[in-house]
Amino acid sequence: MSNPCISSDKVEGTNVYNGNGDKLGSIDNLVIDKRSGQVRYAALEFGGFLGMGTDRYPIPWSMLKYDTNLDGYVVPLTESQLEKAPRYAEDERPEYGEDYGRKVYDYYGVAWL
């Protein structure tokens, strides 16, 4: 049986692909609820077109499925979903409270924990 756990430094930098196997970006960091120790989001680093900085897209942890063939996470996001998805600039750190969390989870149709 594979290891049920993974190290944070193995997740950071891992590639993320859409359902067609096209690379979307990579995981920049994880956002963790201090009290419970629950990972709330993975921040997908995506964009950076035309010399602009990359944006960060918070993705609920439960949406990341590891694919051993791709050696990365598959997140079934369409381009139009990403266009309107919650995001913030590379140098921003939003207040990751419950309000923000519910907004992100609602956007992707994932039940709030």
Place this chain on the structure above:
Amino acid sequence: MSNPCISSDKVEGTNVYNGNGDKLGSIDNLVIDKRSGQVRYAALEFGGFLGMGTDRYPIPWSMLKYDTNLDGYVVPLTESQLEKAPRYAEDERPEYGEDYGRKVYDYYGVAWL
């Protein structure tokens, strides 16, 4: 109110102190349950005496209390506790399964989640 969440890359490298405010080491990485997204342990980097590599001490997440004055985590560990604590070498990666987890939690007297 302070942000209820923290980024994994802010936790990694943060200093860890004992109850007297003596520095024990720093957080190397976090170990996360893949399925649930729950942080099981923080790996405390500690040791490295006389040119030897540092060891990693898995510590249940719930034992880390952030201290704003010290700008680090306080973990009330005594030297004798650390002497016998579960650990592994820098280049080792134990199989972080439930058996290992229960051993670590039992050692520190923390209830298994």
